[in-house]
Amino acid sequence: MGEVRKLQKKLRQIGSLEIKISLTSEERLKISRKAELRSRLAELQLQLSGPQQTLGIVGDGKKEKMKRQVEDAPEALPSQTPPASKILKGEEKSKAQAMPAPAAKQRETGGGARIGRQQERTEPAKVSDHCRDVSGGCSEFDADQQLRQEEAEFETLKSSWEKAKFRLRLLEGHNDIVTCVVAVDNLVVSGSRDTTVKVWHVPTATEHKNLGGHAGGVTCLSAPPPEYCKRLARSLSLSDKERFILSGSADCCVKIWALSIGQCVKSIYTFNAVTALCFLPEEDGYFITGSDGGKVQAWSWQTFENCQSVNAHQEAVTSIQSQGPLVFSGSAEGGVSVWENRCSDRDPLRLLHHWGEQVTGCGGGSGGHLNLSPRGDRVFLSYGRAWLKILHWRTGTMSRLTNHNRITGVTDCVHQTGGLLIGSCYDLANGESSLNLFSLPQCQYLASLSWPDAPRMLCFTAWATGSGDHRWVTGGQDLIVWEQLPSSGKQRGDVTVKRDSRLESCSLESEGDTEDDEETDDYEDDEDNAEGKDIVEDGGSNSWLRCILQ
Incomplete structure (x- = not known):
């Protein structure tokens, strides 16, 4: 069982290495062992599968297959x-x-x-x-x-x-991993670690615009509602039908793009690498940014000035979403904060709740990337594990979905x-x-x-x-x-x-039902400590963000 855990951890760490922008020769060597490790893991799981339940395989008293x-x-x-x-x-x-x-x-x-x-x-x-x-x-x-x-x-x-049936079409044009996508009418906007923002015409699956201007990888995108686009378009003497997109990047900038003309109409320097972004359609409008250092900032859509800056999280903010007047921020260390918009010129965000990793159980993930999606009193969390976590944000109650x-x-x-x-x-x-x-x-x-x-x-x-x-x-x-x-x-x-x-x-489990399974991701490889240490340094809790910031 110990070797199974060790192989699972190595494969998880290799998975983090594979999505890096650039790889050293040593990292390439580690990735080249993936097929060997997968084969060995498959052999062990086949040996362990049987009448009893084994780690990672759900048994029902009958002989289980490996796959x-x-x-x-x-x-x-x-x-x-x-x-x-x-x-x-x-x-x-x-x-x-x-x-x-x-x-x-x-x-x-x-x-x-x-x-x-x-x-x-x-x-x-x-x-x-x-x-x-x-x-x-x-x-x-x-x-x-x-x-x-x-x-x-x-x-x-x-x-x-x-x-159900779906037809798939590949959109080719980015030279690196696509980190974010948003939809606007019949257009799709994508951001990549190749530093570009691309606009795609979906009915024809063709590239419509290539928006180059960021000096670092693009980490996040947000599309303001049409009524807020109209206000900005009028101030810039553009058509009322103009749509805008906000992009955040590791170059510490938030850029506002006019999609029809394919130009950047505003660039805002935030002094921090931007790792998360959302638009808050309340009153005159705000957009909220998260940084690699855990800072949450609010910006006026009317003046583009900074309204508030809060050191909200210990590590990088990896996801920000709005729901009505509420804003939800999640970070690499596993914390989730809930904010209320007070619609004021200064300090519009008021912290309602903060639930740390001790509550969410999302810390220590191999990718260090917590993604969230709010719905009413619940927030669905993904964090690089085999489960979706569900946070009842008013009470701090947790459950998880297989x-x-x-x-x-x-x-x-x-x-x-x-x-x-x-x-x-x-x-x-x-x-x-x-x-x-x-x-x-x-x-x-x-x-x-x-x-x-x-x-x-x-x-x-x-x-x-x-x-x-x-x-x-x-x-x-x-x-x-x-x-x-x-x-x-x-x-x-x-x-x-x-x-x-x-x-x-x-499907739905109470928190703590299978805690032992979660702990396997932190299993230390004592027999191969030197190699394991190197991999952890490359694929540790903040590796996903380090990949973007390179």
Whole structure:
């Protein structure tokens, strides 16, 4: 078991080295051992797999196979089943689903008491509240009927995704890893460590503009809403239809680009390498930046002057997102801060909560990159492990969602669109990459999307077409457009839709259920200490940001 842990850690560290901009000869030598390490790990896992449960392999008393076991998508259901695009167009149905369906299923079968109690603790009395609001009372019959309806809706949603089809198109032009993507109308804007911002016309999959001007790798992008773009366009005597994009870079600058003319209209020097960025559409508007030193800064959209500067985190800020008047910042050391916008000219952000690594459990990850996505009272966190963490930010309660069936899987990004939660997944042991889909708000596993030789996906953006179909873009080692195809007809998609039975069987877990698995990432290689020390220095807790800042 010790050798398995050692191999898993080495592969995790090599995964961090692979996304560096430049590599030394020693680092290249370490990466060249990846196939050898994967082969040895596969041999050991095959030997250890058996009647009992082994590390990273979920056992059920029968002989388990070494590789991921996934079930092929079933045949298409009858045509009366609504297509995925229509079901997921908005969140009306998702909001109507009040209690997590797994709890209902466990109630019927009499099992899963531990997970059921955790869900009841983190999402209190939703069914009862709903019934009281509607009728002033709630009978057991009404609750059971509602639960059955929710289960039926989920089964319909799951069935639609099992027959979903996507066509993939590669956007070629960047010379290095794509670190960030945003969507604006029919355009996609991508930022890369090659220092460029590129604008792509999605319908034709062609490069529309090449925005060069940063002297360092581009780390983050943000798109202000149209009404705020109009204000800036008028002040610059540009068309009211002009759209702007903000880009942050390791060169300590935030640049504002006019997309139609392809020019930088404003460059703001922040005195710190910019590692995260978001736009806050409140009052006159603000944009919030995070730095490599843990600083959070607020800037006026009207004057472009600095309104506030706070040393909020101990290490680099890796993600900033807004939700109404709230701002959420996450950092490499695993801390999450929640801010409220007070809409003032000075110090507009007021700290509401700060939860450190002791609460989130996101510290010490091999990539040192925490990505967050807020939703109501919950924040979904990805931090380079096999799980998605869920922080209930008002109380500090934590739970986690299984995003890979082995601990060699890493989650690089998490995103929400409509009633979907999407987590990227990359298996360090075999190089397989996929997107896992979960329904919201229950966080029930729907399906996994992948294709042969899928690259590691580090960033994600999504929007819906006029017909309600999904259009996604993933960035990382490649920049790829995902176009959802109609569910009817004989069109064949490039993406394989599968279901991972292990993800379905162990979806939502209370924090601390499998703490031993988390500790394996920090396992020290005593027998090969010199080599291990070198790798840790290259792929330690802040390696992702050091890669960008080079």
